[in-house]
Amino acid sequence: MGRRLIKILAVLAVLAMIMGACQTDDPSVETEEPEAAPSFEPGSYMAELQERGKIVIGVKYDVPQFGFLNPATNQPEGFDVDLGNLVGEALGVDVEFVEAISANRIPFLTEDKVDLIISTMTINEERKQQIDFSIVYYVAQQRLLVRKDGNIKSVSDLNSQKGTVCSAKGSTSEKNIRIAAPDANVVLQDGYSQCFQLLQNRQADAVTTDDVILVGLLKNDPDQFQIAGEPFSKEPYGMGIKKGREGFKEFVDGVISEAKSDGTWVVLYNKWVQPVTGESATPPPDDVEAEAPAPPA
Amino acid sequence: MIGEVLTENLPFLLEGYRNTLYLVAVAFGGSLVLGTFVAVLRIAPVPMLPRLARVEVEVFRNTPLLLQMSFAYLGLGSLGIRLRPFTAAAIVLTLYTGAYVTETVRSGIASIGPRQIEAARSIGMTFPKTMRLVVLPQALRTVIPPLGNLMIAMVKNSAIAASIAFPELLYQTQILDSRTFATFEVYNGAIFAFLTITLPLSFAVSRLEKKLRIAR
Amino acid sequence: MRKRILRWTIGIGGSAAFVALFVWAGYRMYGPGDIGERVERFQRRWAPFYKGIGDGTALNYWTFVGRGLILTLEAAVISILLSLFFGTLLALLRLTRNPRLRFPAPTVVRYALSAPATTLIQTIRSAPLFLLILYTFIAAPKLGLQLTALRAGIFALTLYTSCVLAEIIRAGILSLDRGQFEAADAIGLSYVKKLRFVVLPQAMRRMVPSMVSQLVTLIKDTSLLSIITVTELYRRLYIIQQQAFNPIETFIVAGVIYFVINFALSTFARRLEVGPSRVGGASAAAVQGLGVEDQTLVVTEAAAGRGRTSSHSRTDP
Numbered sequence: 001m002g003r004r005l006i007k008i009l010a011v012l013a014v015l016a017m018i019m020g021a022c023q024t025d026d027p028s029v030e031t032e033e034p035e036a037a038p039s040f041e042p043g044s045y046m047a048e049l050q051e052r053g054k055i056v057i058g059v060k061y062d063v064p065q066f067g068f069l070n071p072a073t074n075q076p077e078g079f080d081v082d083l084g085n086l087v088g089e090a091l092g093v094d095v096e097f098v099e100a101i102s103a104n105r106i107p108f109l110t111e112d113k114v115d116l117i118i119s120t121m122t123i124n125e126e127r128k129q130q131i132d133f134s135i136v137y138y139v140a141q142q143r144l145l146v147r148k149d150g151n152i153k154s155v156s157d158l159n160s161q162k163g164t165v166c167s168a169k170g171s172t173s174e175k176n177i178r179i180a181a182p183d184a185n186v187v188l189q190d191g192y193s194q195c196f197q198l199l200q201n202r203q204a205d206a207v208t209t210d211d212v213i214l215v216g217l218l219k220n221d222p223d224q225f226q227i228a229g230e231p232f233s234k235e236p237y238g239m240g241i242k243k244g245r246e247g248f249k250e251f252v253d254g255v256i257s258e259a260k261s262d263g264t265w266v267v268l269y270n271k272w273v274q275p276v277t278g279e280s281a282t283p284p285p286d287d288v289e290a291e292a293p294a295p296p297a
Numbered sequence: 298m299i300g301e302v303l304t305e306n307l308p309f310l311l312e313g314y315r316n317t318l319y320l321v322a323v324a325f326g327g328s329l330v331l332g333t334f335v336a337v338l339r340i341a342p343v344p345m346l347p348r349l350a351r352v353e354v355e356v357f358r359n360t361p362l363l364l365q366m367s368f369a370y371l372g373l374g375s376l377g378i379r380l381r382p383f384t385a386a387a388i389v390l391t392l393y394t395g396a397y398v399t400e401t402v403r404s405g406i407a408s409i410g411p412r413q414i415e416a417a418r419s420i421g422m423t424f425p426k427t428m429r430l431v432v433l434p435q436a437l438r439t440v441i442p443p444l445g446n447l448m449i450a451m452v453k454n455s456a457i458a459a460s461i462a463f464p465e466l467l468y469q470t471q472i473l474d475s476r477t478f479a480t481f482e483v484y485n486g487a488i489f490a491f492l493t494i495t496l497p498l499s500f501a502v503s504r505l506e507k508k509l510r511i512a513r
Numbered sequence: 514m515r516k517r518i519l520r521w522t523i524g525i526g527g528s529a530a531f532v533a534l535f536v537w538a539g540y541r542m543y544g545p546g547d548i549g550e551r552v553e554r555f556q557r558r559w560a561p562f563y564k565g566i567g568d569g570t571a572l573n574y575w576t577f578v579g580r581g582l583i584l585t586l587e588a589a590v591i592s593i594l595l596s597l598f599f600g601t602l603l604a605l606l607r608l609t610r611n612p613r614l615r616f617p618a619p620t621v622v623r624y625a626l627s628a629p630a631t632t633l634i635q636t637i638r639s640a641p642l643f644l645l646i647l648y649t650f651i652a653a654p655k656l657g658l659q660l661t662a663l664r665a666g667i668f669a670l671t672l673y674t675s676c677v678l679a680e681i682i683r684a685g686i687l688s689l690d691r692g693q694f695e696a697a698d699a700i701g702l703s704y705v706k707k708l709r710f711v712v713l714p715q716a717m718r719r720m721v722p723s724m725v726s727q728l729v730t731l732i733k734d735t736s737l738l739s740i741i742t743v744t745e746l747y748r749r750l751y752i753i754q755q756q757a758f759n760p761i762e763t764f765i766v767a768g769v770i771y772f773v774i775n776f777a778l779s780t781f782a783r784r785l786e787v788g789p790s791r792v793g794g795a796s797a798a799a800v801q802g803l804g805v806e807d808q809t810l811v812v813t814e815a816a817a818g819r820g821r822t823s824s825h826s827r828t829d830p
Contacts (some may be wrong), residue, residue: 060756061742069744069752071561071577072569099662099742103475103651111654113661130478170475187382187462188472190740193754194371197761201374220758349531359729359775360768361736363759364747368764375761376541456641467644474651484652486638487806495639498759 021157038092045248049115054093058100058114059083062191064216065272066120071097079272080118083239083256085135086264087116090255100169106130109242118239120210122172124290132245133238134252135286137265140210142176142293145199145217147224152205154229158184159296163205166195172290174207174278176233180293192217199225204255210235215276235293238283257286302479303305303486313469314490320386320455320465325448327391332398337428339403350399357396362457365389370461386458386465394451399429405436442509445502451493466490526772542761558759562766566757574753582747582770588663588738588745589731592670597724599671600678605708606630607683613694614686617704630679636675643737645669650741666738676730681723685716725782730776736771747768 040046051251059080060067067080076097088095100108100119108114109131120140123133144165146152152163159181167173169188177186187204189195196217198204206228207217214227239256241249259265262284269281299497303310322498338350370385380388417427459468470487474480522790543551544600561574575678609616610627618626635644649669650662689712697707739748748761757763 061744062752064756068755069749070569070754071749072565072573073752074577074580089670099744101742103471104742106478107480107651108653111659113659169471174475189462190460191755193758194367194760196758197371198374201371201377201379203370203374203379217758240711343520343527345528346524349528355776355779356768356772359733359779360771361747362734363736364737364764364767365761365772368768372761372764376538453639453641453643456643457737459643467641467647470644471647481652481655482601484644487644488648491641491644492636492639496635499635499639 007270010282014208038090041247045245046251049093050092052093054096055088055091055116056096056098056114056118057087058105058108058119059084059097060101060119061099063120063213065212065276067118079138079268080120082271083259084116085117086259087239087252087255090251102168105240109240111113112242115242119240121238121240122235122290123238124172127240130243132241132243132249134241134249135237135256136238136284136288137256137259138237139284139288140212140237141175142208142233142235143211143214143231144228145196145207145214145225146205146228147199147202148226149224150205152228155180155232155293156296157229158206161205164203165206166198166204167208168195172233172235176293177208179295180232182295196220210244212273212277219276232293233290236288236290251284259283299384300479300482302473302477302482305472306477309473310466310469310486310490313464313466316383316463317455317465318494320383320390320450320458320463321452324387324390324394324455325451325486327387328394328398328447328451329444331391331395333402333433335395335399336402336406337433339399340406353398353434354399354503357392358400362389362393362454363460365393365456366461371416382458382461382463385461386455390451390458391456393454394447397450398444402433402436404443405438405440406432408439409435442502442506443497445505449495449498449502452491452498456491461484497501526618558757558762561753561757561759561764577753578746578749578766578770581744581746584663585732585735585745586774588667588670588735588743589728592667592674592731592735593724593728595667595671596678596727599675601713603630603634603675603679603684604682604686607634607679608686611687613691614707615694615698615704623628627667634676634679636682637672640673640675642669642734643740645673646737646741662738662742665740666735666743670731670734670738674727678724678727681720681727682716685714685720685723689715721785722782725778725785729778729782732775732778733771736767758815 040050042257042270059076059078061069061076064078066078067076069075070077081097084097085095098108098114100117101285102113105117105119105121106127107214111119121127123136127133144152144155144158152158152161155177158165159165160183162183162185163181164185165177165181167177167185168190169190174188177184187195187198189198192207192213193211195204195207199207200221207214210228211231218225218227237271239252241252259268264279265283274280306333335350337355339347339354341347363504366386366389369389370380373380404458413435414427415432418424422430455465456467458465461470462468464472466487470483474483477483542550543554546554561569561571563571565574606626608614608629609618609623616623616626646666646669647656649660649672650665653660653665658668683745693711693715694707697711702711735743735745736747738745739751742748744752747767750767754760754763777806
């Protein structure tokens, strides 16, 4: 029996190794031919990245349109991912994407696990204490998604009726809704499809987050649900960079500025966001202040 | 290790602590009742029900608790059974631990042996009566220590209720972490808090085990 | 005769209620609306698993899920192998204090080795695994422990499982007959040889079913790694949910996959179990009375009239 156990374990070990070998460790390594890589001042962070030959970028894997690990291709895709590829191209290095969730993205940067975070992250004062941000690359607004036949049609309804509202753990949406509707019952889930399920089930009266994500949810069942009320916050998205990386922020800003001015931004917007919202848009200004909601009067 | 963040937010964390205790108390009571009932069903002299009982036990033992929690919270809701996170967590923990209670009680019943059952039945007692008056009182006594172990396991498993937004200890910890960024301190506090529940329990269980072993 | 009718009524009634529950649930799940709308919802939510979404075929989706399954098994198998090693080490360290093993060192040294091992085992086993996983990923980097999500996950699983296995192994060793230790000492075997040729082979043999049970537990527990972004089975089904809005359907798929694997393993574990007659020395039931949540149960199906006895072990629920 003991021998048999050892044999079984040995077989399992071999299987584990084979599996390990078969598996392309990370689905997200994208190799792109470096085309006439620009050269940087030795000692700068860009030169360091070029020497290493790759840049590691943290993106979301579960937010369709921005950062999503597409099951069909097993590759991350979306607005944020394409911007990440632009940065990689500008450096002339490979891009490796890793998943960054709200709870770990700032530690990821400060602990050098990633070089850049592009994950629908709102630029705000609290976070500026810990990391640097690029210029604004997208501006979202927080709104509510509700049932058409429900009683709640606005943030003030939500507050006065002490409704249940769902959002994602660790998001700015959570913080904002607690300010805008302090009497509402906030239920936090790991992702927005769970929130949408709760809304469908009538376990929640509303889902709140950035408009782009809500529109994506709404597309699923526009007959029964609607986006209601006025936007109540402004969420300028920026790329997160570790503090003290001289020159890197300026470099990333340059990539974003160029994308905004040469039409790439609009191409990306039309590729990812426009099909969902049906609205056209122009690139946002470089400097947009986040606007937190006002508490109810 | 204990700094301002913990002392300032103590009421917030204590609420989570209380919720954890409350959840475990309710769900463990439930799992004892359910588990014992299913254990009896598994040997009930009726067609098909023992098989169904077995299916129930195997399903709950062989799938992840995380999955069961989410399923109960979101899945039952879509059937119109709208549960609050607490109810969903309590039901799932009851079923999950109940499956283990069933196996434990079954072993207790087995330790009594078939003769007592046969004797009780031959003097004309019905099956439910045999179980209630003869078998279960003896069986449950012999499995008290393993049941205590299941309770400890449940305290630990209750942390998974954080994933469906029940404000127990871990959930409160996560919220506090995202508000204060005092990750290290807050998580240390959470581990310490869980240990204050599980360590005394496991001490009590091992005392009980020793006592029973000597009694035998 | 009347009794028989009663029994069949209870049996069939109970089963019918059980089946009716599922039929009702299936119907409610795809409501409201007429049958056409329900069918349409059904097809849309199951689409990833039989026809795909957009450019992605069902094969793409199943491959995506399959990669997750491989990662799940990989994490579980690596963790159990590492835990077997570290668990044995911890158990032996904890047992240095025990006079039966006669660890060749002065008392002070024996206690100095045993005490930290005991503390570690008790502390880690008493903490929720979910919390340990989050701790390793989110809090431990501040201690300088820098790991990728997968490694952090395997680290936490291994740490926890090692401590659980340590207690099983310790109980397995202590369940051996005293005579075994005495005989080994009498023929002059060294400490290492005594362990290698006498103690561990016998103890391990008794613990085979517990090990397989622990593997089942680990496979279930790897689902917790989804929270720290390891793209294992559960995480991948969760990602599909974000696209297809079908939490219930994906949970069912995940549940079936976990169930099939774990049920097969549990059944295998039960086969491996040795009846008391085949175990040398003390009976397998002596492994009873373990620490926190491990128990070896002796289950008799005699009460059900089958007269079959099997020792049945289970570990961490």
